[in-house]
Each structure stands twice: as structure tokens, then as C-alpha cells.
Amino acid sequence: ICSSEEELERVCVLGHGSSGTVYKVREKKSSQVYALKIVHGNNDPEVCRQLFREMDILRRTTDSPYIVKCYGIEEKPWGDTGMVMEYMDLGTLDTLCKELGGTLSEEKVAHVARQVVNGLSYLHSHNIVHRDIKPANLLVNKNMDVKIGDFGVSRIMCPSLDACNSFVGTCAYMSPDRLDPGAYGGTYNGYAADIWSLGLTLLELFLGHFPLLQPGQRPDWASLMGAICLADDPSTLLPDSWSTVSDEFRSFIQCCLNKDSSKRWTALQLLSHPFLAN
């Protein structure tokens, strides 16, 4: 557990999120660098709920190398909360991918997939669903470690309530069973919905654009369901690039993007998929 905020010096702003600001900070006595997330206005009950959920999850996930670590939480008397996290010096995968020219090679996508599937397998085995897997919520450091971050809308599943159906997360990456439960067989299942979002995330990194929609098209419910309905096989989403990818990558994407949530592979099954083995 690291020191309180007085012992940290702010270096710069790393980014602004929906609930607050993230700073790069340095601990004065050790010169160790961290990311400090300051969430304002937790007098608002919804912000407060979201924050406590995130803190609760980060407290339970400290022993996985595939999840961004949280070292300490500090509540301020005037209503702000500070969360000291592991600093991921290359930022999020969406900005990194743009800086690298907009697309990642199949080999790099496999490297990302291997780590995110390990992270999801860890979360799911602890009954946690992330609910917002997308390139902007995957953080990278210069060792090319990829870690899952931003648990603002995540949820600890209660065994009797398997279908946590509240409509949170980023619409574009939502699975068909979440957008329209029952449409393709299989009921809404939070764990399987994370796997759908993973499939879209990997495709987006490989293609350089969001696979289901045209550039500029809004990710509203009707457009997404329309695109999912047309895509009888995910290969139709990739008319140009599909023929150039390996059988393993193609199969992996099909295992993630099965429209029937009950046939979609679990994170544990994906860990032994040949795409991740090599």
C-alpha cells in the first residue's frame, strides 16, 4: 500500500474519464511513479455507487498480473476520492494502436488476446463480469504487458442472479444476447457478453476500425442489431482482410463472436485455443 496524497507529487494529467481525472504522480520518498485517479463529486449517489463498485473489485483482484493494480484508496473530507494505481506508461490500447499506424499484426493481436483472456478467466473465476471490454479500457506498459482496467461499470455476480441485465457499458461492444435477449438462442449471460466484446475488440485492433459499423455510423441499438443480423458468419464482416488471416485467428474470432451466447466459448476454453498457443 502506498502513501497518502500529500506524499505524492503530481507530474502531469494522463487523461480525463467519465467520473474524474487521472494524473501521473511520483512518490516523494521513493521516486516510484503511479497513476492517481481523482473522482470528484461523490456526493452524487450514482457516482458514489460506481466508485465503490470499482474499489470493491480492485480490492479483490490484486493478485492477477493481467488486471491493473490498485495500491490504495483515500477519501477526502470535501468529497473527492483518490485511487492510487499501477502506472501503465504506454496508455490505452486504442491510442497506442493509432500511434502504431492504426492496425496491429495478427501476431500482436494474439499477444493482446493471450493476456486479456487470462485476465477475463481470472475475473470470471472470481464471479466478476467487466461489462465494458474495449480497446480504451485495456492498458499497456513498455514491457508490452496488457492489463484490464476501468471497472467503473463492472459487477460481482450473485449466484442466484446470473443475468445482470442493467444497461451499462459501451453500446457498440454489447453482445446480441444483451441487446436483444433470446434473439439468437442462449440467454443473456454477463460472462459470455465479455467474450463477445473481446472478439470485437481484437477485430478492431486488427482492422483499424470498429468492425460492425461504417465510419461515422452511430452505435445505436437498431444499427447494431442490423449489422449483427446481416453477419451470419463473422467472416462477412471482413470481406477484404478475412482471406489473409490464419485459420487459428479466424476460428478464435468465430468462437468469441458466436451469436448464440450458450455456444460462445468461455475464457477458460479460449485459454487452450490454438491461436493463443503459438
Ligand code: ADP
Ligand atoms: P473513467 O473510468 O472515469 O472513464 P478512466 O479510468 O478510463 O476514467 O481513465 C481515463 C484515462 O486516464 C484513460 O483513458 C487513460 O488514458 C488514463 N489512465 C487511466 N488509468 C491509467 C493507468 N493506470 N496508467 C496510465 N494511464 C491511465
